[in-house]
Amino acid sequence: MKPLQGLQVLDLSRILSGPYCTMILADMGAEVIKIESPQGDDTRAWGPPFIGTESCYFLSVNRNKKSLVLNLKTSEGKKIFLDLVKSADIVVENFRPGTLDKLGIHYDVLKQINERIILASISGFGQYGPYAKRPGYDVIAQGMGGLMSVNGEPGGPPIKAGFSFADLGSGMWALIGILMALQARNHTGKGQWVDASLLDTMISWQTYLATGFFATGKNPQPMGNAHPSICPYQVFQANDGYFNVGVGNEAQWKKLCEIMNLNIANDPRFSTNSERVENRDQLIPMLENLFKKEPSKYWVEALDEAGIPTGPVYQLSDLYADPHVSEREMLLSLHHPTIGEIKQVGIPIKLSETPGELKTPPPLLGEHSCEILQRLGYREEDIVKLFHNGVSSGNDSILQSTKRYS
Template sequence: MRALEGIKVIDLSRILSGPYCTMVLADMGAEVIKIESPNGDDTRAWGPPFVEEESAYFLSINRNKKSVVINLKTDEGREILLDLVKSADVVVENFRPGTLKRLGIDYDVLKEVNSGIILASISGYGQTGPYSQKPGYDVIAQGMGGITSVTGEPGKAPVKVGFSIADVGTGVWAIVGILGALHHRNQTGTGQWVDVSLLDTIISWQTYLAGNYFASGKNPEPQGGAHPNIVPYQLFESSDGYFNIAVGNENLWKKFCEAIDEPELSNHPEYRENKDRVINRSKLIPFLQGKFSKHTSQYWIDLFEGVGIPSGPVLRFDEIYKDEHVLAREMLVEADHPTAGKVKMTGIPIKFSETPGEVVSAPPLLGQHTEEVLKGMLDKSDGQIESLVEAGVVRAYREEEQLRK
């Protein structure tokens, strides 16, 4: 058993935020039926790099799912979708608000065929508000939500975060909303519409930076690798690279000063308490940087870890996936793909003691499960499926195989 065994998810999403959400649900045991257009999820073509003919981007976020191709622009396609929704628990979509209504499959329609259905909608700005009809993208949300303005080095141009954190983070909020709605439905029998957006996600993560602004009225500024409220808590340059330290309290500060052979700093009136160090960071940080540049990153990390001061390296990807702890935590996994062979993917971050997640299958080929789902869930015959394929309502992978040959 996995935690969400028995939960059935109809996945209408594509690109990143929705597919990430549904991948995590699938990792936890939900049956995820990925509904794709005849041309497939856009990211199937996003590359290079490709693994054989499969996009590395698509492979990274679509494992444990079944691919069913339905043309939702046809009446028959919409009927098939609504038939699938009748026995489903959750529908996930990340179209621009209003698209489902134009297709005739919005929440009002879905709940008519299944009063317990939970619809999770992911968008750039949400289903309501003046910006709701604008297209939303990760980089735009990072800029509008404040993260770009506080990322980068002081006095230099704002910087986008390297990961697509607005997309992925909103996918995680969608998961939280879905789980909450499932709990509510278990108590009441009633489904609901979960509305999450990229902009709301970034704003919700401002936390202490927003708190600082509300308290002081001052805009937070980029700190580079530093923290606005804690010193020293940042990235430093060593003789051969970079490393991070986190001196989060006064006990650690005393240990830190002793470790770097500067015990008098711990009682220096300008640095004795964290509030003093924050005020006088412009003096303290250059002094510390001068010391740290004399030895390697590993020298300092070993020194600090030896006395219990949190520290760590700045790793590149070729180092991350050789790290013994990362491997021990199974954050690198593999699955057999029908055309790409062994596919490597990031692991499952949630560890359950009783119902662990599992990578059961690699990301699906386009339409790989169309026949299986139409037969198993809707009791369609081979003849009916063939008619739907010929009419362009659905697309099955066997058709793809013929094209490849």
């Protein structure tokens, strides 16, 4: 039994934010039908890198899903979609606001067909507001949402994060909203519209930086790898690479001084965190000079043994060779029908009684069109007509199996 088993999700989303949201739903047991245009999710063509003919980008967020090709700009394609809505629980989309209205499948239409339906919409700026109709990509939200203004080195240019924080975070907020809406539906019997945006996501993560700004009126500034409110809490260079140290209290500070043979634990410039933050320009060079005398492994082991939070700065090649990552099942694999074994990032949510599972690889375009259309009552000859009229399509094996009707 999976926690979301029995739920059906119609996934109209593409690229990253929506597919990430629906992948987690699928990992946890929901049946996710990925509804793609005849051209497919944009990311099927994004690369390099590719594995064979498959885009690594697409492979990263589309496992455990079924692919149905539907041209929603045709009346028959829209009819098929609305027929699916009748028995579905959730619809996820990340089009620009107004697109569903143009297609004739906006929330008011969906809830008339199925009052229990939950629509989750992810967009750059939300479903209302002066910027609602603007296109929004991850980098735009990182810039407008304040992240780029505090990321990077002091005096340097704005730098975006290496991960797609706005996209992935919005997918997570949409997922949380969906789960909340499901819980509310248990009480009311009715679904609702979940509205998540990339800009709202970035704003919501400002936390202490925003509160500091509200209190002082001063814009936070980039500090490289340092922390504005804790010291030392940053990356340091050893004689062979980099590692992180986070000193969160005075007991840890005293232990650090002891390990490093520094007689400054009670120095009035550094004895409390507030003093260390105020005098970081004096403290950090002392620590840097000592850390450079030994390899990073030496310091990580010594600090860890003393209970001081520490860890290496990994490349991905280091990370996925770490036995802890393997033990936590954060590196898994699936068999793909055209390219063989593919590695996948594991499921970050560990449930003791109803864990998630990687069952099926990211689907080929239209791989499940025939199966889903037959479920709706379409005969094979009807499906072939849909294929020939550009309403739907399937992969080569499906076309071969129905060739006799053409």
